[in-house]
Amino acid sequence: MNPSERIREHYRALAEATVAKRAADCYREGRLDRESWQRLADEGLWRLSMPAQYGGDGGTWWDFIAAFEGIAIGGRDLGFNLSLVAHAGLLRSTLIYLSPQQLERYLPPLISGAVGATALTEPQGGSDVARVRTCATRVRNGFIIDGQKDHITHGPVADLALVLGRLPEIGDRDISLFLVDMTAPGVERGEVEDMIGNRSSPTGPFRLSQVALPADALVGCPGNGLQIIYDTISLDRLLYGVLAAAYLEPILTDTLQYARERIAFKYPIIDYQYVQGRLTDLQMAIDTTRAVSYRALEALLQEDPQANMLCSIAKYQGAENLRTGTEHAFRVMGHLGYMRGPVAQQLIDAYGTLIAGGTAEMQRKNIFNQMLHTQGAVV
Ligand SMILES: Cc1cc2nc3c(=O)[nH]c(=O)nc-3n(C[C@H](O)[C@H](O)[C@H](O)COP(=O)(O)OP(=O)(O)OC[C@H]3O[C@@H](n4cnc5c(N)ncnc54)[C@H](O)[C@@H]3O)c2cc1C
Structure with a gap:
């Protein structure tokens, strides 16, 4: 489809x-x-x-x-x-x-x-989500939750947040998910973080201090938080791939136009093979990332056992191709690319996708684990 x-x-x-x-x-x-x-x-x-x-x-x-x-x-x-x-x-x-x-x-x-947020990361780290310290206790009408979340997209502005935390009373497998009304008493939003890119996506911390949650704030079964979050993240991951391909499209158009118009050594720079190499790499980045992302969505919707791995591949390829694709555009523009402006900003923004939604290393780790799980599936 x-x-x-x-x-x-x-x-x-x-x-x-x-x-x-x-x-x-x-x-x-x-x-x-x-x-x-x-x-x-x-x-x-x-x-x-x-x-x-x-x-x-x-x-x-x-x-x-x-x-x-x-x-x-x-x-x-x-x-x-x-x-x-x-x-x-x-x-x-x-x-x-x-x-x-x-x-x-x-x-x-x-x-x-x-505006929604999904809050996993805490001050002690983001990759190892199972170390989360945010903690809820059951009370007569629901739960009381305490914790600190960091680097959360929309943390400072969200209306509702999906929060990963522990529910120790249920035993060892206690990581659960809660929906938190971010206007509730006890929710303290932090300042927007001073990130080097993606500044139009306000990201930052929030603290939960004795926040009262209704009983229906629990998402799914208690203790199923990690499984649910891996599922949520699968869609996020393939969306990074979809985004990379779409975002690079107009960048390629602009870069092609610039290469046609810029003259060096009497000819437009588009005539030079090294420049053509950058342009073809950009085109291939768009098409390969799109193909794997669409395949990942198909697999996710069909509940294919390979979906999780394909979503990580889409995320990995998306972020890496966004980085190299925006860098090709930056380099074709010569000094103009290095000026403060959209071309340099694209490159800086692209770097954020290597971290947000799980780092490149964590995607590789997930792909490897899934490969073993599906006993050497060919991708
Ligand atoms: C723009 C942006 C938006 C974000 N939005 C959200 C959000 O909405 N919600 C949210 O919960 N978080 C969000 N984050 C946080 C992000 O998920 C974390 O930064 C990310 O998971 C990495 O965690 P960390 O920064 O604590 O790095 P760490 O986990 O401390 O990792 C540091 C380095 O070690 C590597 N590493 C760690 N463990 C391993 C391993 N086992 N094998 C190999 N390498 C490893 C990592 O890849 C990384 O290079 C966002 C981050 C950014 C940049």
Whole structure:
């Protein structure tokens, strides 16, 4: 299956008229473009892949992906799309793991413009999520939760957060997931972090101090937190691949145009093989990343046992190809690429994808473990 051209084009034009217009201001000010976020929600972005019984359009994640690609191409703000990834992962988890009663409560705001976060990382580290220290205790009407989360996309601005924490009373396998209303008493949002890139995707810490959660804040079964989070993260991971391919498309167009117009040694630089090599590498980065990401989505939707591995491959390839692809553009531009501006910013933003959503090393580790698990599956 392929994403709908009609949906992609609709959201491309919309993002060009909204996200792209405010991207530079939001980047400078380190804030999420809430206006575009709301506009996209009003337009139906989050309803595209939601079942009709919950107010959605009854489509699939392919429809969301078409829109997501359109926003990456028209908006040209990697950070804004990273924000969309964070929200999409949360939506997928809620859809799969919440009961119909929970969905009635939590889903409507999430598809109408609320901002979601998925909070795993803590001050002691992000890769080894099983070391999480955030801790909940059961009380008569629900839970009380305490903890500190760091480097969370939307941490300083989210309305609702999916929080990984422990529930020690259930024994050793106690890692569980909770939905936290970020406006509840005891939630203290930190300052937006001073990251070197993706500054339009506000990322930062928050602290939970004796926050009272209702009983229906528990997602899935107690103790199933890690399994649910790996599932959530699978969609996030392949979205990095989809994003890389879409985001590089207009970069390739710009770079081709520049190479045609820039003259050196009497000829346009596009005539030189070393430059052509950079351009062909960019084209191949787009096509290979897109192919593996689409394959990963197909596998995820069909519950194929290889889905987890393919999602990690999509994430790994997406982040690496984004880094090398933006670097090709940067180098073809010569000194102009090194000036403060969009070409240098693209490269700096791309580096963030090597860390966010799990580092490149952790993707390799996951791919290797999955290879062993599926007994030498060929990829
Ligand atoms: C833009 C951005 C957005 C983010 N958004 C979120 C978010 O929404 N939610 C969230 O929970 N977190 C988020 N993070 C945090 C991110 O998930 C973590 O930074 C990441 O998981 C790495 O954790 P760490 O920084 O603590 O590095 P560490 O875990 O301390 O790792 C340090 C280095 O050691 C390597 N390493 C660690 N263990 C191994 C191993 N077993 N084998 C090989 N190498 C290893 C790592 O790959 C890395 O290179 C975000 C980060 C960024 C940059």
